[in-house]
Amino acid sequence: MSLPNPVTFVVGACLRDERERRMMLPEQSAEALGIDVASLLALEEGSDLISPRALGTLAGLYRSNGDALRRLLVEHLGRAGVVRDQEAGHAERFAACTDSSDLIRWQSTVFLPGPLQTLAYALAVGEAPLSRPGAPREATGSVLYLVDERVIQRAAESARLMAEQLDHLLHLEGTGTDIRIVPGTGPVPQPAGHLVELHLPGGPVWARPGPGGVDYCGSTGFANAITASFAATDPASSREALQRAADAHRALAGTPRQARATAEARPCP
Template sequence: MMLPEQSADALGIDVPALLAIEEGHRRIKPDALDTLADLYRYAGTQALRRLLAQHLDHAGVVRDQEPGHAERLAACVDSATGVRWQSTVFLPGPLQTPAYAQAVGEVPVTRPGAPRQPGGSAVYLVDERVIQRSSDDAALMAEQLERLLSLLDSGTDIRVLPATGSVPQPAGHLVELHLPGGPVWARPGPDRVDYCATLGFAEAITNSLTGTDPGFSSEALSRAAAAHRALAPSPRRAPSLSGNPPPPAGRPVPSSPRRAP
């Protein structure tokens, strides 16, 4: 509930300078970070100070492995005007239900749904073998896939990369964020987020997108959901997805007509 003029006055700068900091065009100093964190009642100041003090390593990476790294990435995703998120091992973080995130060993982030900024764009690419993954809890996977179908019906752009595709995919998560200060690439993991500055990731995502088809994506999600529903035991068992490797490429999945929206 503060005016920009009040925050700028607390920092001893003018409003344009404050906006430049907020938009990533001006680097914030540690003492200014402390002032803003106090004004905005943010508790993770020490983690941000340590992250601010880091420099790019030899691979052009800054690593955030402080507590709250998943929440900080989620804030970046929500602030981006464009998001391209590719996953080849687990489902993209913004699409995960809390139960799925817990089962695969990732940090669940409470959110109303996949981000779709006004005037912005978001696309999520998923390897087909991820949604075909067999597990000890088919009911959990069926529930997660039903959520993906619901998001797809509501307009979220979810693309499934065919398991037989010829384009090699980088393992894990690959996230491209279009932030006010410019594009940033991230590789989130269970215990950290690596922030990178490389156009190679953008090329990899673009190559993946060229091999997807919205019609195939919808059908692939529907087939996988039907297959897991057919395998779901009753009553539901405890989740355990993280230790099961994806099935071989091209593994057949029982077909099922798309459910009614």
């Protein structure tokens, strides 16, 4: 499926996220707009178009600032191509889309995907995790992480930090998180950064989140690239790659300490 413009899906996912974080029922939002529940849910999944006025009504109901979302809707509505969200709060809106997705496939070529990061790693690479207002939402969809092998070979701020991060990944993998390590010479070269396939209620959307904003688009070429990378991996070899990288970083982190210990143990001349 190729979408000319995914902006209605993104706006709908954000509205649903805000309603559920305020712990409000669809009936309450539908009453505020003077529509039935089925119509409200169609707006939230992006299959029906919400007007800027209705969007403002819901933002007031949820006690949120809907200006950025309204501008996103107005600017991109009816235009084909990439939806670029560079306003303040873009990371929170992207998180709302991930929370609303039934299936998420991450492909990362520079840093580890945010959901896999420890706090120390996130701070070291400048991708500190977000805190969002309201009641947290349970993750209900399945998530696949495809990570370029060169990412786990980097030392981030230090070998010790990366060793701790990789131990965290091994723990996640051991408890059921699907992490695949794509060989450094992968089948399809990817642009630097993150590429994320989001299966929202209204349909699939592809996103490229970064520190300066998030780009959304409807190109199926991204999905094909992710599928090709997935085909080049398997759980066993991925776990072995994680273990090798963890052992290597632990060895690097231990070398200076061992050298100091050896020097201190030598008798004075």
